Amino acid sequence: MTTSSRRILIAALAVVFGLPLVLLLYLSVSTQWHYPALIDHPFTLQHWHWLLQGHSPLVASLGLSLGLSLTVGAVATLTGFAVSRLLAYHTRSTYWLLLAYAPYVIAPVILAVMLNVYLLRIGLTGTVPGVAMAQLLITIPYAVLFFYGFWNERIRSMEHLVRTMGGDAQTVFLHAIWPAARGLLAVCFFQTFLISWFEYGLTQYIGVGKVQTLTVMVFRYVSEANPYLAALAGVLLVTPPLTLLLVNRHVLVQRIWSHKR
Amino acid sequence: MITLRNISKEFGSEQVLHDVHLTLNKGDTLAVLGASGSGKTTLLKIIAGIHREHSGSIHVGDTRIDPLPPQKRGVVYLYQEALLFPHLTVRENVGFGLSVQNAPANTQREAVDAMIRDMGLAAHADKYPAQLSGGQRQRVAFGRAAIIHPDVLLLDEPFASLDFDTRNEMQQLFTRISDAHTMTTLFVTHDAREALRVGDRFAQMRDGMLHTYDSRRAFIEDAASGVQSELDFWTKIQQEIAADSSPQ
Amino acid sequence: MRSLAITVLIVLCGVPVAMSIGYAALYSLGVVGMLGDGLTLSNWAQLLDGEFGRSIAYSAYVAGASIVLALSVALALLVSMPRVIEHPNVYRLLFIPLTLPPIVAAFVTYQLLSGGGLLSRIAWHLGLVADAGAFPALVNDPYGISIILTHTLLVFPFLLLVLVNLWRNENLYELARVASSLGAGRWQIIRRVHAPVLLRGIFPLAALYFVFFLGAYDIPLVLDASSPRMISVLVLEKMQRYNLADIPVAYAMATWYALLCLATIGLLYTRFSRRYAL
Numbered sequence: 001m002t003t004s005s006r007r008i009l010i011a012a013l014a015v016v017f018g019l020p021l022v023l024l025l026y027l028s029v030s031t032q033w034h035y036p037a038l039i040d041h042p043f044t045l046q047h048w049h050w051l052l053q054g055h056s057p058l059v060a061s062l063g064l065s066l067g068l069s070l071t072v073g074a075v076a077t078l079t080g081f082a083v084s085r086l087l088a089y090h091t092r093s094t095y096w097l098l099l100a101y102a103p104y105v106i107a108p109v110i111l112a113v114m115l116n117v118y119l120l121r122i123g124l125t126g127t128v129p130g131v132a133m134a135q136l137l138i139t140i141p142y143a144v145l146f147f148y149g150f151w152n153e154r155i156r157s158m159e160h161l162v163r164t165m166g167g168d169a170q171t172v173f174l175h176a177i178w179p180a181a182r183g184l185l186a187v188c189f190f191q192t193f194l195i196s197w198f199e200y201g202l203t204q205y206i207g208v209g210k211v212q213t214l215t216v217m218v219f220r221y222v223s224e225a226n227p228y229l230a231a232l233a234g235v236l237l238v239t240p241p242l243t244l245l246l247v248n249r250h251v252l253v254q255r256i257w258s259h260k261r
Numbered sequence: 262m263i264t265l266r267n268i269s270k271e272f273g274s275e276q277v278l279h280d281v282h283l284t285l286n287k288g289d290t291l292a293v294l295g296a297s298g299s300g301k302t303t304l305l306k307i308i309a310g311i312h313r314e315h316s317g318s319i320h321v322g323d324t325r326i327d328p329l330p331p332q333k334r335g336v337v338y339l340y341q342e343a344l345l346f347p348h349l350t351v352r353e354n355v356g357f358g359l360s361v362q363n364a365p366a367n368t369q370r371e372a373v374d375a376m377i378r379d380m381g382l383a384a385h386a387d388k389y390p391a392q393l394s395g396g397q398r399q400r401v402a403f404g405r406a407a408i409i410h411p412d413v414l415l416l417d418e419p420f421a422s423l424d425f426d427t428r429n430e431m432q433q434l435f436t437r438i439s440d441a442h443t444m445t446t447l448f449v450t451h452d453a454r455e456a457l458r459v460g461d462r463f464a465q466m467r468d469g470m471l472h473t474y475d476s477r478r479a480f481i482e483d484a485a486s487g488v489q490s491e492l493d494f495w496t497k498i499q500q501e502i503a504a505d506s507s508p509q
Numbered sequence: 510m511r512s513l514a515i516t517v518l519i520v521l522c523g524v525p526v527a528m529s530i531g532y533a534a535l536y537s538l539g540v541v542g543m544l545g546d547g548l549t550l551s552n553w554a555q556l557l558d559g560e561f562g563r564s565i566a567y568s569a570y571v572a573g574a575s576i577v578l579a580l581s582v583a584l585a586l587l588v589s590m591p592r593v594i595e596h597p598n599v600y601r602l603l604f605i606p607l608t609l610p611p612i613v614a615a616f617v618t619y620q621l622l623s624g625g626g627l628l629s630r631i632a633w634h635l636g637l638v639a640d641a642g643a644f645p646a647l648v649n650d651p652y653g654i655s656i657i658l659t660h661t662l663l664v665f666p667f668l669l670l671v672l673v674n675l676w677r678n679e680n681l682y683e684l685a686r687v688a689s690s691l692g693a694g695r696w697q698i699i700r701r702v703h704a705p706v707l708l709r710g711i712f713p714l715a716a717l718y719f720v721f722f723l724g725a726y727d728i729p730l731v732l733d734a735s736s737p738r739m740i741s742v743l744v745l746e747k748m749q750r751y752n753l754a755d756i757p758v759a760y761a762m763a764t765w766y767a768l769l770c771l772a773t774i775g776l777l778y779t780r781f782s783r784r785y786a787l
Contacts, residue, residue, distance in 0.1 A: 006593045009586075010602065016662070017605040020617040023627065027620065035625050035641050036633040083521065086514040098778050099518050102526045105717070105770045107724025107741045110763050113748055114529035141522050198610035201726040201741065215612050215727075222616055222731060234613040241608035311686060332689040344680060344687050348705045358691035361701070409691060 021238065027231030047232045058217060058229075062236055065197060065213040068128060072135045073193030077185060079136075080143020080192075087144065088151035097148060100141040108138055109201030119206060126208040134206045135199060139192040146188050155180060190244055197240065262286050263308075263413050263445060268317035270303055277303050279469045281317070285413075285462070288443040290436075291473075292460025294453060294486060299466040301449045305415045308447070309338040321412045335412035339419050343398035345390040345405075352377065352386045354401050358409035372408055379438060380404045396427035400434065407438055414439075414446045420455070432458050453488040454495075457481075530767050537761035544757060552757040560743070561762050565769075567737040571653040571729075572722035575660035576715050580708075582661065583669040587676065588703045594673060603666040611663065615731035618659045622647040648732050655732045656739075660722055668711065668718075675710040716777050720770055740766050 027033070029043045050056045087096060103111060112134055116125060124130030158176035167175065200215040207216065214237045221230035268281040277300045285291055295301040306312045308319060310331035319327040326334045345354050353360075356373040364372075377386050380400040390398055399419060406414055416435075420428045436459055439446055448459050449466075456463060463480035464473040474480040481488045536542040539549040556562070587594050594600065609617075621627045629644035638644050648655040676682075681703055688698045726741040733742055740762065747759035 002590070002593060005590055006596055006599060009590070009593055010598055013599065013602045017602060017666070019621070020609060020614065021605075023617055023620055024613070036630045038627070038630050038634065079521075083514075083517055086510070087518060090510040090514040095778075096515060096518055098775060099522045101774050101778070102771060103522055105720050105774045106526070106767050107721075107726055107770075109726040109741050110724060110744060110766060111526075111529060113744060113759070113763055114533040114767070115525065117532055118528065137525050144518070144522075198612075200610070200612045201730075201745070205745070215610060218610075218612050218616060219730070222619075227616070227620060230616055234610075234616060237610050237613055238608050245604050245608055309686075309690060330689070331686065332692055332694060334690075337690045338686070340683065340687075342680075342683075344683055346684060346688075346702060346706070347679065348709050357688070357693075357701075361688070361691060361693040361697050405691065411690075 021242075024231045024234045024238070027227050028235050030228055033227070047228060051232065051236075057212065058214070058233055058236060061212050061214045061217045061233070064128070064211070065215075065237075068132055068135070068211075068213065069193045069196040072132055072139055072196040073189045076136055076139035076143045076192040077189045079140050080188065081147050081181070081185065083140070084144045084147035085151050088148055089156070097145065100144045100148075102141070103137050104141045104145070107201070108134075108199060109205055111137065112202040112205040116206060125206060126210040128207075128211055131203050131207045131211045131213075134202055135196045138202075139195050142195065143188050143192055146191070147184065150181065150184060194241060197237070262322055264320045265308070266318050266320075268304070268307060268315060268319070270300075270307060270312065270315040277469050278307070278315070281471045283464075283471060283473065285445055285447070287445050288440075289462050290439055290444075290446040290448055290460050291462045291464055292456035293447060293449045293464045293466055293471070294451065294456045294488070295449065295466030296451060300469040301466040302417055304466070304471070305338060305417050305447065305449060308413065309336050309415055310334050311338070336415060337406040337409070337411040337413075338415045339402055339406055339417065341418045341421050343390070343395075343402040345398055345401055347390050350387050350389055351382055351393070351401050354390070355380075355404045355408060357405060362409070376404045376408045379441075380434070394427075396423055396431060399423065399431055403431075403435065403438070407442055407444065410442060410444075412445065414444050416446060416448045418450055419448075421451075428455070435459055453486075453491045457488070526767075526771075530764055533760040533764045533767070537757050537764055539757065542757065542760075544753060552761045555758050556761055556765065560737075561765070563737045564740045564743045564762075565766070567653070568723050568725075568740045571656055571660075571739060572719050572725070574653070574657045575664070575722045576719050578657060579661045579665040579668055579718075580711070580715055582665045583672055584704065584707060587669060587672050587707070588699045591673075591676060591681070594669065600670075600673070603670050606663050606666045609663060611659075611725070611727040612731070614659050614663055615728040618655050618662075618728075619648055619731055622655050622658070649734050651734045651737070653729075653733070653739075656725070656729055659728050659732065660725070664718060668714070671711060671714060672707055675707055679706050679710065681706060713777065716773075720773055724766070724770065 026039075028047055029045060030040060031042075031044055031046070033040045047056075051058055115134060115137070119125045119130045119134065124133060155177065158180070159172050162172045162176045198215065199213075200219060203211060203213050204216050204219070207213075209216070212220075214233050218230050218233045218237065221227070221233060263283075263285045265281055265283040268278055269276070270278040281304060283291075293301055293304075303312065307315050307327075310326075310329065315327075317327075318325055321335060326336070346357065349357065352373055355376055356369050359369045359372060377383055380403070382397065382400055382404070385393060385397060390401070393401070403419070420431045423431060432455060435448075438444070439459075448456075450456050450459075457477070457480075460477075462473070463477060464471055465480075465483075465486050466472075467485065472483075472485070474483065474486075480486055481492065484490075532541065536545070537552045539545045539547055539552070619626065623629070624641040624644045624646075626648075628647075629638060629641055632638045632644060633640070684702050684706070685698050688702050693701065724741050725739060726745070729739040729742045733739055738746065744759050744762050744766070747755040747762070
């Protein structure tokens, strides 16, 4: 009974979860999908050729998205790591964490609307640094919340132990902190990378359409009623997280939700 | 009364229980001594219905129970960890068995209040498990099991994780409640003194075989049980203390 | 060092939010901005005319329906077949939806559920509809069906993964055995042990997702009806329209929406942070 239930469930989940990816791929190799055909020939690789030959604006978008998300991921992770340590070691009350939740719970696009005037005043609206700064406003608090639970009694005891053995700050970091933290640093980096990678509304508003990340391009092609190029952009968007899924799926979900130390 | 006949169990190629026979009368407490890996937990799980594949038979009274699922056996298994329902208060935990059996509300209330008083938990009745100490949690678990008057109660080293004083208190509480409710109990422990304290019959699990003793004396005197050597050790300590403190 | 820690947190998190809400509030009150003529409550009064209220109510309905449906699916799957869900082949599949960006998920949903979408085509081949127009409106509809379904698809696998971890941490197999030995039947165990323990554990995450869905933008942008609209879409619409008089109203909506989110998270945190790991 369990084996047949499992097979049925696997088949059902594979269809439900796989269908979006299959549809994206199908549309990315199509130029037409006339109603009511389920599959409309001919298939073509012209969109992919166009992309791979570098003629498509999607190439620039891909490069921009990668650069932006890698930068935001790295800065947010390192900043969050440092700030969370400061907070965990030097405050007793976890109520300060409420401040970290504040930018995280307001919809990014609404935050962008309210924040835009300041970015406009310093000339960052419509620029990549402006979008990066706005994305950091939501990813840094996320990273602080992520790492807060890491700084527990055990880590503190390890640090004290290394210090009592004569270790300086570098030694403490290398032998007490880094071995325990490196896995989590990687997870947080990937997760903040994905927050930036997936972000549309805030990017569109602050970027004013000039910062054309892949998500912006998806919506542009949707608005232009070009589902084939939208699908192509979609395939490019899902490729990095799918790759992560194959390499180490746990980086996609691991979170530290407990703030009890 | 519970009777086990020819109970044997294998895990893969490993024979964990060999032909176990046992008869307990109503109200008996059988203290089973055994080291880790001797098969005592496996035996309890077979009686409770957690392990269903084994040879042999189990009867409670005239009813054969080994084909029955756990909830129909009248057997309650208490783990070392209290395993209280974290979302229910002490009162709700203790009354859980009565409520799933749809006992009348006033009967439930009276029985739960009486059991909570017996357990010494009246001041904690509305607390949640996370707010209790280890000993208090074990009391709740014990009360939850005793209130439904199971045919057989199985205790698997229930006090092993408690401190010395709390363990003593729990042993006394168990003996009192067990006698008051005439419960038939298998009490597994690796502590010889605990076995002597709680049991009125004795057995030892060795390499998957259950060795029962006719009397407490036989249990103590059997060198294989290791009880005598432990008692000798504590006697020697007492003598040394007495010698140290007596005036020269 | 304590002051430094708190100052850093305030600067990085508190100040940007305070400045944002502050400017939006002042603009909506007419104190700043190109249309600002001095303090006025007229823009806030316009929130009472129904559009804002309808939008918040609609957003709350979509958010609530999404999280309830996602949680129901996840719970139902787990309590009915826990060992099947824990099997590596099933467990691995649950990670796939985490790779879908919301904007792409919305696009795919449109291609699946619209009148010209895949489901409509299948219905045509089965003789259930005569043409694309005859297919029921599942996208851009007033009930938010496609938005709710998209949210559910994206979130229920993640909730299921969290529930599986909760199941293990709370020893639910053992608790079920205890309940069984106390006489509880299968449905009683699900209703009185599994469901309450799991719901209790997942409540903070579910509440957080409710707040996220409330402010959802990418998915409703593609799949929303013209009226009512979800709050984020409505605010952006008013900000980007040609009617300049809508801008202070948009800021008023943004202000009250942001305050509502902060109040909700503040309440959750203060009330439940000891009981749950928030």
